Amino acid sequence: MTTLTQGVMGLGLSAFFPKTYFWAALFLAVLPDIDGLLRYAPPLRQYTAGLHSLPFAPLWLLLAGMLYIGDATLGGIAAVAFSLHLFLDFINKDSVPYTVRGQPVQVPFGQPRAVSYIQEILVGLLFLWIFLK
Numbered sequence: 001m002t003t004l005t006q007g008v009m010g011l012g013l014s015a016f017f018p019k020t021y022f023w024a025a026l027f028l029a030v031l032p033d034i035d036g037l038l039r040y041a042p043p044l045r046q047y048t049a050g051l052h053s054l055p056f057a058p059l060w061l062l063l064a065g066m067l068y069i070g071d072a073t074l075g076g077i078a079a080v081a082f083s084l085h086l087f088l089d090f091i092n093k094d095s096v097p098y099t100v101r102g103q104p105v106q107v108p109f110g111q112p113r114a115v116s117y118i119q120e121i122l123v124g125l126l127f128l129w130i131f132l133k
């Protein structure tokens, strides 16, 4: 999903934690998309979405575990934010394990792009509703 939608997910996630963690939830929800910045560096463009690949998934959870040691609430936010981010990108076909964004995706349960847009809108509205409630 887009970084904007992931940010809205972070807003919704922040509603379940003390207000002092608002910016942390927002930042951690969009952090896995930082590899998207590589598209602005042509020699590294092929590595965009690398942070969304299956080999990186345990590294995100390891980072969450390290944060948990220092601050349990922050570690909890990180674990949920990273997991949700990867899941949301996966259901929207923005990332698939062992593939790189931009390459043809061959998944048996793939859906038309319009479904991805509808999912994106519904996820955005859901987390915005949770945040505003």
Ligand SMILES: [Zn+2]
Binding pocket: 001, 006, 032, 033, 052, 085, 089, 094
């Ligand atoms: Zn992403």
